[in-house]
Every structure is written in structure tokens, then in C-alpha cells.
Amino acid sequence: MAIRNVRTDGNPVLREVCKPVAVVNDGIRKILDDMLETMYEKDGVGLAAPQIGIPKRMAVIDDRDGHILKLVNPKIVKSEGEQISTEGCLSVPGYRGKCKRPMKVWVEALNENGEEISFEAEGFLAVICCHEFDHLDGILYKDKAVEFERAEES
Numbered sequence: 001m002a003i004r005n006v007r008t009d010g011n012p013v014l015r016e017v018c019k020p021v022a023v024v025n026d027g028i029r030k031i032l033d034d035m036l037e038t039m040y041e042k043d044g045v046g047l048a049a050p051q052i053g054i055p056k057r058m059a060v061i062d063d064r065d066g067h068i069l070k071l072v073n074p075k076i077v078k079s080e081g082e083q084i085s086t087e088g089c090l091s092v093p094g095y096r097g098k099c100k101r102p103m104k105v106w107v108e109a110l111n112e113n114g115e116e117i118s119f120e121a122e123g124f125l126a127v128i129c130c131h132e133f134d135h136l137d138g139i140l141y142k143d144k145a146v147e148f149e150r151a152e153e154s
Contacts, residue, residue, distance in 0.1 A: 003037055007052065009142075017055075018056055021058060021073055035060045036060045045062055048132045050138075058072050058073075063124055071107075074107055074109035074129070080103065081102055083126075084098050095149065097145030098146050099141055101126060102126055105120070
């Protein structure tokens with residue numbers, strides 16, 4: 001595994017609509033592993049492939065509540081409810097924003113073995129899914145933020 005460079009706002013790859021992954025193979029699994037390692041190194045809870053310069057439909061998630069996901073070609077097939085979330089992003093360092101997100105989403109994807117999976121995500125996990133999957137369509141959370149400001153230094 002390897003730590004990858006995270007692209008930041010202004011890099012054109014972050015605004016690309018990502019291409020689907022045709023085949024889940026060892027190369028794709030290596031990228032997913034690298035993404036997870038990079039996410040942990042940067043203290044994130046999610047990372048999408050374009051954030052490391054790869055315009056493919058892949059994301060990794062760890063909501064720190066037992067849900068560690070490596071997702072290929074993920075999509076939200078249904079959503080319900082609404083919540084306001086305070087979000088940050090490894091690709092938009094130093095800022096936070098409040099976004100309207102669904103309270104619950106239903107996701108379909110392939111796992112790291114190319115197997116079809118589906119799951120329901122609620123609360124914080126739903127927010128992470130929405131945030132990461134937006135990256136796959138060239139959307140940054142700041143595009144949807146109802147409030148956007150510099151994060152306080154810790």
C-alpha cells in the first residue's frame with residue numbers, strides 16, 4: 001500500500017465526471033487499498049478516487065462506527081428525510097460548510113471483489129456516502145453548502 005497525493009480545490013480532476021470501472025481486478029484493489037491508507041493518514045472518513053487524481057467511480061469510507069467500505073461504481077438508488085451536516089473535505093483544506101443531505105440513503109455498488117452489494121446508510125454514514133459520491137460527479141461539498149467558512153484552527 002502507498003500514501004497518495006490528495007488533489008485540492010482548483011485541480012481539474014476534481015471537476016470531472018468519473019468513468020465507471022469496467023473490471024474489478026488486482027490493480028483496482030491496490031488503488032482501493034492505497035485510498036484507504038491515504039484517508040487514514042490524512043485523518044479522513046472518506047475518500048473518492050478523483051481526490052488522488054484517478055477519475056474512476058471508486059470510494060472508500062470509514063464512519064468510525066464499524067462501517068469500513070471499499071466501493072466500486074457506487075450509486076444512491078433511493079433517499080429519504082433530510083439533515084443538515086457540517087462537512088469538511090481533504091480536497092478543500094481549512095474550510096467547513098453546512099450542507100443539506102438525506103437522512104437515509106440506499107446504495108448499490110460493487111465491493112473490492114467485484115461482487116454486487118447493497119446497503120442502507122443512515123445519519124453520518126449517509127452524509128459520507130453523499131459527500132464521496134458527489135466527488136464522482138465532479139461536485140464538491142462547497143457547491144452545495146448553505147454556509148461555508150474557514151475552519152477554526154485546533
